[in-house]
Amino acid sequence: MKNFSFLLMVIVLVSCKSTYLDAKKSPVLLDINKETDDYAFVNLKNYSNDFVFDMKYATPDNFLKEKVYPCGECFLRVKTIKSLLEANKAFLDKGYKIKLYDCYRPIAIQKQMWKIVPNPTYVANPKKGSIHNKGGAVDITLVDSLGIELNMGTKFDFFGEEASHNYSNLSKDILENRKFLKEIMLQHNFKSFDSEWWHYNLTNSSADKVSNQKWRCED
Numbered sequence: 249m250k251n252f253s254f255l256l257m258v259i260v261l262v263s264c265k266s267t268y269l270d271a272k273k274s275p276v277l278l279d280i281n282k283e284t285d286d287y288a289f290v291n292l293k294n295y296s297n298d299f300v301f302d303m304k305y306a307t308p309d310n311f312l313k314e315k316v317y318p319c320g321e322c323f324l325r326v327k328t329i330k331s332l333l334e335a336n337k338a339f340l341d342k343g344y345k346i347k348l349y350d351c352y353r354p355i356a357i358q359k360q361m362w363k364i365v366p367n368p369t370y371v372a373n374p375k376k377g378s379i380h381n382k383g384g385a386v387d388i389t390l391v392d393s394l395g396i397e398l399n400m401g402t403k404f405d406f407f408g409e410e411a412s413h414n415y416s417n418l419s420k421d422i423l424e425n426r427k428f429l430k431e432i433m434l435q436h437n438f439k440s441f442d443s444e445w446w447h448y449n450l451t452n453s454s455a456d457k458v459s460n461q462k463w464r465c466e467d
């Protein structure tokens with residue numbers, strides 16, 4: 249019985265540990281190609297200094313009008329980061345870089361969003377889960393060498409037809425900016441999502457498991 253209790257305690261401790269992701273930054277940049285588990289969740293900031301982070305759900309500046317993430321971290325599966333680093337390299341070669349609005353999103357937050365906007369065109373039904381819940385989706389835009397966002401026609405999380413890739417009643421500049429973002433992302437193993445110019449899914453990630461990990465923030 250004693251042994252059984254001990255075993256139970258170990259199981260509880262191990263399972264608790266696995267539900268947390270650490271937001272602490274590594275003192276040196278790590279090499280994503282040395283990560284052997286493609287499905288592990290890791291923090292993008294540990295693998296590159298070439299992204300701009302603007303994690304909207306860690307601030308009240310989002311459609312929920314409230315801060316729902318404890319801190320602005322970009323966790324993704326290793327395989328998603330591998331492709332994202334390659335895409336960003338292609339943008340950097342042309343004088344631009346990726347700015348991130350959202351990455352991995354725990355399923356509990358998805359439920360909160362669905363309560364506010366129960367419309368599958370804009371928010372994935374938590375029963376099914378979004379690719380964000382699986383660590384395979386990113387919400388992004390592009391910034392130029394001065395850090396200025398390219399004009400994409402609408403803000404992030406604009407819920408209307410103007411945000412769609414199929415909406416063409418926009419200026420030539422806007423259409424070209426969206427096309428630029430989309431072409432490079434598609435060349436690097438991502439797929440676009442019709443109703444949101446900012447959303448990209450890693451190819452073949454829909455069968456991955458939904459995840460509900462929390463992250464520990466730095467003090």
Ligand SMILES: [Zn+2]
Pocket residue numbers: 350380385386387446447448
């Ligand atoms: Zn998204």
